[in-house]
Amino acid sequence: MTIVFIGGSPGVGKTTVAKMLAEKLNAEYVSVAELALNENIVLGYDEKRAAYIVDERALRARFRELSSAKRVVVDSHVANVVPPEMVEVAVILRLDPRELEKRLSARGYPRNKVVENVQAEILDVCLIEAVRVFGFDAVFEVDTSGKKPQEVLDEILNILIERRGMKPGSVNWFEKLGEVAYEYLKENYTNT
Ligand SMILES: Nc1ncnc2c1ncn2[C@@H]1O[C@H](COP(=O)(O)OP(=O)(O)OP(=O)(O)O)[C@@H](O)[C@H]1O
């Protein structure tokens, strides 16, 4: 069977929509963060960034097993943890950086973590990694800004059925935000 990959910066709504999608497709929902922790597929812990370092190679092997028998919806902000040959479609969720900033701040994230993730969203970090790992043809973008989870789900279902949708390069936060985008990028943060 195959993998439907749902990616994007922290807080864009991956878990919310990936669970809805899995239910709709009658597929298995798997969160990379949960899988890595539950099965101890980690190499260590990054104290400064307060994040686990996952074992990418071991995760790819595990996903080969998991997806051999069924269709799996993978929820992850990194792409290099699933075997690309199993991936039918990779959808990168995008969110207006101002909305993302609000969401992450509301979660109580320290400012440096908010800024790091908002900058990554502006600079297309998850999108670029997905294109590199899965190839341009497999990757689609969905701009979730101002949309309800159900609307996001419908767009993803449409991509799966029609194999058509917004291709990498569609979302451009510099165009939408103007000077505000540069202000975010100029804000210093440090993990040291
Ligand atoms: N389309 C949406 N519209 C409004 N709020 C949303 C939408 N999707 C998710 N949310 C809310 O935004 C927050 C983050 O959503 P979610 O946990 O699904 O994001 P995530 O991408 O999985 O984050 P993380 O990478 O940290 O796991 C939650 O409070 C969720 O209820």
Ligand SMILES: [Mg+2]
């Ligand atoms: Mg999540």
